[in-house]
Amino acid sequence: MIDAGATWTDERVELLKKLWTDGLSASQIAAELGNVTRNAVIGKVHRLGLSGRAKDAKPAASTATARPRKATRAPSAPAPLPPQPHPNNVVVAPIALQPVTQEPSVYIEDDLAVPVSERVTIMDLRESMCRWPMGDPTKPEFRFCGARSITGLPYCTHHARVAYQPVADRKRDRRLARA
DNA sequence: CCCTGATTCGC
DNA sequence: GCGAATCAGG
Numbered sequence: 001m002i003d004a005g006a007t008w009t010d011e012r013v014e015l016l017k018k019l020w021t022d023g024l025s026a027s028q029i030a031a032e033l034g035n036v037t038r039n040a041v042i043g044k045v046h047r048l049g050l051s052g053r054a055k056d057a058k059p060a061a062s063t064a065t066a067r068p069r070k071a072t073r074a075p076s077a078p079a080p081l082p083p084q085p086h087p088n089n090v091v092v093a094p095i096a097l098q099p100v101t102q103e104p105s106v107y108i109e110d111d112l113a114v115p116v117s118e119r120v121t122i123m124d125l126r127e128s129m130c131r132w133p134m135g136d137p138t139k140p141e142f143r144f145c146g147a148r149s150i151t152g153l154p155y156c157t158h159h160a161r162v163a164y165q166p167v168a169d170r171k172r173d174r175r176l177a178r179a
Numbered sequence: 180c181c182c183t184g185a186t187t188c189g190c
Numbered sequence: 191g192c193g194a195a196t197c198a199g200g
Contacts, residue, residue, distance in 0.1 A: 008192085025183065040193050042184060047191070051185075128181075150200050151181050160200070 008044060016041065020050055120146035130156035132163075 008016075012033055019029045026045070027038040045051055119134060120126075121143055130145035131154040147156035155163050 027182080037193070038184090039195080042186095043191090043193050046185075148181075150183095153200070157182085157200075164200095 013044070013048070016044060017048070017050065020045055118146050119143035130154070130159055132156070132159040 015033065016029060019032060020026075020041075024032070025038075026041045030036050030038040030041045033041070120129060125131065125144050125146065128149050128151065130147045130149045132145035133142065134145060135142045145156055145159055147158070149156050150160050153160050
């Protein structure tokens with residue numbers, strides 16, 4: 001083989017597009033494609049103009065987010081929002097930590113389309129495991145999500161998303177706190 | 180420390 | 191055009 005697979009052939013680009021729009025992460029896609037790093041994937045994605053799949057362009061009040069230097073980014077990215085799967089058997093999440101106050105415009109209902117990963121009991125619950133409770137805490141069948149939690153947070157990516165919902169407050173603030 | 184995507188810039 | 195390095199964040 002002349003090509004070690006390290007080039008963006010049409011097929012690979014197509015697969016990239018598919019997987020990216022499908023919601024896979026860059027690293028996952030990179031692993032799927034092989035012979036490429038996640039950086040390569042991300043770079044390609046941007047070059048293809050596929051970036052910001054879940055984010056919409058904000059023509060007003062933006063910029064100055066992560067640009068320490070010169071930049072001439074093209075803010076033209078019409079991103080189609082894929083329909084989200086509807087839910088199911090969510091067991092009344094113990095959401096009680098919402099500083100969002102009362103906002104009739106925003107509802108705190110989220111869909112838990114997350115596959116039941118390896119739930120664990122309190123015994124097997126490790127530090128880096130999602131502490132999202134599932135079921136009735138009074139029953140012996142009570143378990144925790146157990147998925148990989150975001151470091152520094154008690155929940156996995158998905159549950160963190162539903163736990164700390166709104167706060168329509170952007171904390172995009174410039175900070176230079178690097179050692 | 181694990182991960183995510185975003186951006187820059189030398190190649 | 192490519193992607194490693196870097197950045198900013200969960």
